[in-house]
Amino acid sequence: MTLALDAAAQDLLFREARTANTFSDEPVSDEQVQAIYDLVKYGPTAFNQQPLRIVLVRSEEGRARLVQHMAEGNQAKTAAAPLVAILAADNEFHEELPSQLPHFPQAKDLFFSERPVREASATLNGALQAAYFIIGVRAAGLAAGPMTGYNAEGINKEFFGDGEHSVLAVVNIGKPGEDAWFPRSPRLAYDEVVTTV
Amino acid sequence: MTLALDAAAQDLLFREARTANTFSDEPVSDEQVQAIYDLVKYGPTAFNQQPLRIVLVRSEEGRARLVQHMAEGNQAKTAAAPLVAILAADNEFHEELPSQLPHFPQAKDLFFSERPVREASATLNGALQAAYFIIGVRAAGLAAGPMTGYNAEGINKEFFGDGEHSVLAVVNIGKPGEDAWFPRSPRLAYDEVVTTV
Numbered sequence: 001m002t003l004a005l006d007a008a009a010q011d012l013l014f015r016e017a018r019t020a021n022t023f024s025d026e027p028v029s030d031e032q033v034q035a036i037y038d039l040v041k042y043g044p045t046a047f048n049q050q051p052l053r054i055v056l057v058r059s060e061e062g063r064a065r066l067v068q069h070m071a072e073g074n075q076a077k078t079a080a081a082p083l084v085a086i087l088a089a090d091n092e093f094h095e096e097l098p099s100q101l102p103h104f105p106q107a108k109d110l111f112f113s114e115r116p117v118r119e120a121s122a123t124l125n126g127a128l129q130a131a132y133f134i135i136g137v138r139a140a141g142l143a144a145g146p147m148t149g150y151n152a153e154g155i156n157k158e159f160f161g162d163g164e165h166s167v168l169a170v171v172n173i174g175k176p177g178e179d180a181w182f183p184r185s186p187r188l189a190y191d192e193v194v195t196t197v
Numbered sequence: 198m199t200l201a202l203d204a205a206a207q208d209l210l211f212r213e214a215r216t217a218n219t220f221s222d223e224p225v226s227d228e229q230v231q232a233i234y235d236l237v238k239y240g241p242t243a244f245n246q247q248p249l250r251i252v253l254v255r256s257e258e259g260r261a262r263l264v265q266h267m268a269e270g271n272q273a274k275t276a277a278a279p280l281v282a283i284l285a286a287d288n289e290f291h292e293e294l295p296s297q298l299p300h301f302p303q304a305k306d307l308f309f310s311e312r313p314v315r316e317a318s319a320t321l322n323g324a325l326q327a328a329y330f331i332i333g334v335r336a337a338g339l340a341a342g343p344m345t346g347y348n349a350e351g352i353n354k355e356f357f358g359d360g361e362h363s364v365l366a367v368v369n370i371g372k373p374g375e376d377a378w379f380p381r382s383p384r385l386a387y388d389e390v391v392t393t394v
Contacts, residue, residue: 002226002228002229002231002232002337003232003233003236003336003337003338004209004336004337004338005206005209005210005236005335005336005337006203006205006206008203009202009203009206009336010236010336012201012202013202013332014236014237014239014240014329015236015239017239019241029199030393031199032199033391034199034387035199035200036200037387037390037391038387039200039202039207039211039212040211041384041385041390042211042212042214042384043211043328043331043332044216044331044341044343046343046344046345046346048382048383050384050385050390052390053390053391053392054390054391054392055391055392055393055394056391056392056393056394057393057394058393058394059394061394062394065394096385099383100382100383100384100385101382102382102383103379103380103382121345123320123321123324124320124324124345124365125324127320127321127322127324127325127328128324128325128327128328128331129328130325130328131240131324131325131326131327131328131329131332132211132328132332134240134241134325135210135240135328135329135332138202139200139201139202139206139207140199140200140201140202141200141201144241146241146243147243148243148318148321149243159394168321182300183300185245185297185298185299185300186245186296186297186299187238187239187247187297188238188247188293188297190231190234190235193234193238193247193249193250193251194230194234194250194251194252194253195250195251195252195253196227196252196253196254196255197252197253197254197255197256197258197259197262197356
């Protein structure tokens with residue numbers, strides 16, 4: 001009774017959605033990714049910063065360049081997924097603040113002039129955006145297989161030569177295949193997570 | 198045509214949902230927070246780690262202890278919101294991996310024996326969980342007002358004396374009040390965010 005979101009949407013996004021390890025052959029189109037982005041771009045971040053960058057790995061050559069940096073246990077599924085997206089944080093996101101935060105363009109220099117501050121902010125807010133993206137993949141009726149098992153420095157150098165980007169996750173995307181997931185693991189109980197003061 | 202999620206749910210979670218700066222007097226119950234957690238606990242993380250901890254600030258005393266650490270521009274709304282939740286990452290989350298990742302309990306020692314590695318993982322995955330929580334607040338028909346403008350060290354010491362927790366965001370929660378939001382700021386275009394290799 002307490003949720004406004006309908007049961008089918010709850011299932012699609014959270015309750016029945018699962019991290020997929022195998023996928024069908026059905027391709028994922030650019031139109032689908034555009035529809036996902038057009039939805040999740042509205043997710044809130046601090047100062048409306050938008051550090052998330054997405055590299056869609058479509059070519060055979062791109063796939064090979066990525067797979068070599070994946071942890072061994074992630075290589076086969078990353079090689080086989082219909083689409084793979086590299087999610088990264090742009091640590092120079094503050095350059096966009098004057099256009100993206102028009103009512104407070106000074107934020108760029110007031111808060112983000114120092115690189116370590118920017119980097120921490122890009123990591124946190126980029127991760128929020130990565131989570132919105134994962135939800136968006138599910139909203140498109142697709143399964144996401146997010147992974148953090150890789151050589152991050154290798155991916156950063158391979159795909160972002162400028163030293164300004166930090167990979168946050170690599171996400172396999174597609175329709176689930178056979179035996180797509182492991183049994184669901186437990187979750188912490190409410191009382192283990194939530195306290196009241 | 199490309200999204201499976203129905204339009205009403207898209208609006209509720211992303212398109213019409215806004216970061217609220219004022220709230221009505223309507224209280225937010227523990228049952229609502231339980232329903233939110235019961236939905237978003239299923240959001241995916243690496244190794245099924247669950248570093249997110251939530252402190253609900255309900256007492257007058259608790260509110261005062263929090264407000265003093267908020268940035269000046271966030272104090273009045275944090276003092277006035279029906280409910281405030283402190284979202285933090287537990288940097289010792291790895292202790293729970295043997296119970297939460299029963300098919301691979303060795304992950305605790307294999308991957309998370311070093312504190313800096315744990316902390317980076319808790320920040321990234323805690324931020325993913327924070328985003329799921331914000332989506333969950335909206336799924337409950339409530340408005341979220343997430344903030345990162347505060348003295349983080351002050352909040353960590355005030356609410357988590359053990360040195361093992363790092364605040365990720367403070368979120369005001371309730372039904373939106375009068376003039377609850379600013380005009381929506383722009384978002385980056387698809388081509389500014391997404392590239393293909």
